[in-house]
Amino acid sequence: MSQKNTALSLHEPIFGSALTSLVLELEHLRRMRLGGTTLPELFFELKQLFHYLESVGSARIEGNNTTIAQFIETQLEDRPYVNEDIQEIRNIEAGMKWVDENAEEFPINRAFISELHKTVVNKLTPPPDGEGDKTPGEYRQHDVSIQGAIHKPPESLLVNEYMDELFEFMQKDIPSQYHLIRIAIAHHRFMWIHPFGNGNGRTGRLLTYAMLVQTGFRVHVGQILNPTAVFCIDRDLYHQYLAKADQGTYDGMDHWCTYVLEGLSNEIKKIEKLSERSFVCEHLLLPAINYSLKMKYVDSDEHTILKIAAEKQVIKAEDIRKVLRDMHHTTVSRKIKALRDKKMLRQIQGKSTRYRLSFIDSFLLRGIVQALTNEGYIPSKNM
The missing domain is CATH 1.10.10.10 (Winged helix-like DNA-binding domain superfamily/Winged helix DNA-binding domain)
Incomplete structure (x- = not known):
């Protein structure tokens, strides 16, 4: 898809479709609380570990080759600084912690998203030598391309307008059955806009995490949920489905939303075992x-x-x-x-x-x- 804009709107699933079934199945996620038989203190250690896994997975999508085992060793050694690859992962972990502490109190707006971006690029060298950004928290003032993607993000002059439209879309009052579909659409739209010079993928996945918290999926008060694990399991598949949504067609968006919700469903089924x-x-x-x-x-x-x-x-x-x-x-x-x-x-x-x-x-x-x-x-x- 080129820079041509596609109207930002809710996706209506067809009755009886796989997406409709997933929407119904996932409604119980809102009610999922720490009510199992695992000792709460142990359960929350598992939650912290899943934050580690989420952070490593998100960084690996961007080409960071640090393995989970390597990152775990740096945590056990408790070294304040190792290298930029480890710093990148720690930044994502810090972003998740910031979301846990602030997402329910503050609306997702430009200030919110700017804080996320500043966190993920903190202490990182800007491109072409690193994964930082020359203007942390600020929208890009230049045009960008996405490596390996057909889609070309909109011109920098349009970023502010498109982001304001996205914030309005995210804050609109809608029936609860559309909340997860909106989260999937918002994630794609953020990637489509690519508002920052660098760090868009990491920021966008934290945005998804924040939207889940704000929508009632309170992962910080008794849930373990690795919400963007769906994106981290298979990087190529993630980009493949993003490309389908880039086409701007009903089928393309239906495939994308189904992919996201199916990934969440699979995560929840695995996570539920950890409460036992x-x-x-x-x-x-x-x-x-x-x-x-x-x-x-x-x-x-x-x-x-x-x-x-x-x-x-x-x-x-x-x-x-x-x-x-x-x-x-x-x-x-x-x-x-x-x-x-x-x-x-x-x-x-x-x-x-x-x-x-x-x-x-x-x-x-x-x-x-x-x-x-x-x-x-x-x-x-x-x-």
Whole structure:
């Protein structure tokens, strides 16, 4: 598609179509809250991990070759700066955090989108040598092209007009059944406009995340949702469906909206499992604990204690002594301290003698990432 404008309007799905079925199926997403059997603190560590995955996936769409495993290592080492590839991923993570904190309070307008853009290009070298932008937060003052795309974004003089139209479209009061369709259309339209000199893809995917939060999909109050994972799983497919929508036809937009909503549906079905204690324990925690023993991050006694914590969720010293009967209580206390020092056990807030398993800042994270890959949550090519 050339620079020719296509009217920005809601897409009406045909009754009985795949898109209509997806709209109905996804309505329950609004009601999805932290109500499963997984310990809430552990659930929110999973949420933080999914923010990592989202950030790496979004950067990889733009050609960043950092793998999830490489990024995880930088988090475990807690280095403030590594290189620009890692900085790019950390910027996306910071953008998601900013959305969590601000999306419900502020409207999505020029100031909002400018803040997102400034965040994603922060501390990055501008093109052609890096993924930053010479004018962070400011609309482009020059024409641009999209590598590998037929579509040529509109002239820079038209960007402000098209973005104002997009903001009006996003804020219009519409029936709830059209909310997800609007989000899909808005994502495409933002990409079609390409309002910034660089960083449009990363900013546009954060915009999608913000729209989901504002529309009632409150991912920061009890949901794990990796909303743009649909775009990150297969970069070529993502661009292929964007190109279909670029055609400006009914069928092209129908294919695009179906692609986005189907991806969200698949994500939700996977995520729902993570609220169930038995699934998390059997398929994620125990494999990660076994991996830690294999890699000698823990000794056999620590391995046993972590297994108890995984199965019971909250433990105290007495629970350990029931299993390790020959272990003196002072040794139990020493083992608990060692695991706390390794950040594999944490005190339950307000209960100094009760502990839970923790992985987000410990070597257990390596095993959790591998387990998530084995369960299909992470594309193996991103590892």
